[in-house]
């Protein structure tokens with residue numbers, strides 16, 4: 001695997017779950033890593049001291065704060081937008097404010113962060129958004145708004161790949177299926193139903209998603225752009 005010792009990496013939403021695994025993956029390969037968090041101050045402090053990375057309090061739903069944080073990092077070689085929430089349930093009773101906040105975090109934030117990062121990103125940089133296989137397939141009730149946000153990521157990835165391709169900057173989505181985390185624990189109430197949709201019936205490990213993310217960030221992935229790299233155990237098959 002490539003080393004990232006000369007690279008500056010920003011992970012938006014790195015305090016827990018998949019984001020924390022991505023922070024660990026890049027830090028282990030020598031990158032200068034900073035990551036944002038919104039609610040998990042303790043977990044962030046402990047991850048930062050364990051990995052020698054920098055934790056920055058920034059709510060992705062606060063557009064101006066998010067843009068200021070991205071701009072404040074200077075030229076970033078790799079931007080990973082992982083921060084996301086899942087508001088699931090009956091669309092007739094879900095709180096519209098909760099839906100709009102999810103859209104702020106899952107859709108508006110990746111767009112504004114990607115554009116801001118691209119302003120200073122060196123040629124050959126990498127923008128990677130953690131989407132979801134639910135951008136392709138939503139096989140259960142209650143996930144319409146979440147699927148909407150992850151399908152929106154796909155449109156953004158296609159478009160920005162065209163906008164920044166002349167600079168060798170690649171823009172891709174990593175699309176996990178059910179991945180063991182606080183959002184989707186392998187022993188949670190939805191776990192059996194989730195595994196029922198998979199060809200390989202186990203939850204994905206956050207480290208497996210981080211590995212795919214690191215692959216896309218390396219020099220071997222220079223010609224992969226505008227694409228969705230799905231890691232879902234066959235959920236979408």
Ligand SMILES: NC(=O)c1ccc[n+]([C@@H]2O[C@H](COP(=O)([O-])OP(=O)(O)OC[C@H]3O[C@@H](n4cnc5c(N)ncnc54)[C@H](OP(=O)(O)O)[C@@H]3O)[C@@H](O)[C@H]2O)c1
Pocket residue numbers: 012013014015016017018019020036037038039040041058059060061082083084085086105130131132133175176177178179180181182183184
């Ligand atoms: N787990 C799955 O099965 C699965 C499947 C497909 C896609 N995904 C996607 O993968 C990503 C990570 O999911 P996960 O399972 O690791 O979720 P998680 O365990 O709930 O962790 C979410 C992470 O995002 C951060 N975050 C959430 N809202 C934020 C905000 N407003 N501002 C800044 N950071 C914020 C959290 O930080 P704080 O705690 O500090 O707020 C935390 O670090 C999400 O985009 C999710 O949609 C997950």
